[in-house]
Amino acid sequence: MDRESMMRIEEYRRTEAGPLEGTLIDEFVDGEMDRSTFIRRASVLGLSMTTIGAALKAFGHAPLAQAARVPGVSPSDLHNLVMETLRRGRVT
Numbered sequence: 001m002d003r004e005s006m007m008r009i010e011e012y013r014r015t016e017a018g019p020l021e022g023t024l025i026d027e028f029v030d031g032e033m034d035r036s037t038f039i040r041r042a043s044v045l046g047l048s049m050t051t052i053g054a055a056l057k058a059f060g061h062a063p064l065a066q067a068a069r070v071p072g073v074s075p076s077d078l079h080n081l082v083m084e085t086l087r088r089g090r091v092t
Contacts, residue, residue: 005058012051021045025055035061043086 013022024045028038035056042052 005054008051008054009058012054021047028055029059040086043083 009025013025017025021042024038024041027033033041038055039052042055047055
């Protein structure tokens, strides 16, 4: 377990996380959900991709993949597309 990632997660839990986020992290750590379920639920709760990636890394999972740059598509456009897809329920 990466010490820096673990410290970031603990800092997040102390300063920003509410009861839902804390429960989500606890359930992931306890093995009650898989990686994709954790990512989906964390996104719905509004956790940043940085926080999600740090949690995955801290708890022994491979970090999130880096997206390739696509000419004409900004990172915010890509983020908006992903969030809209999640809202519409097209990702399981």
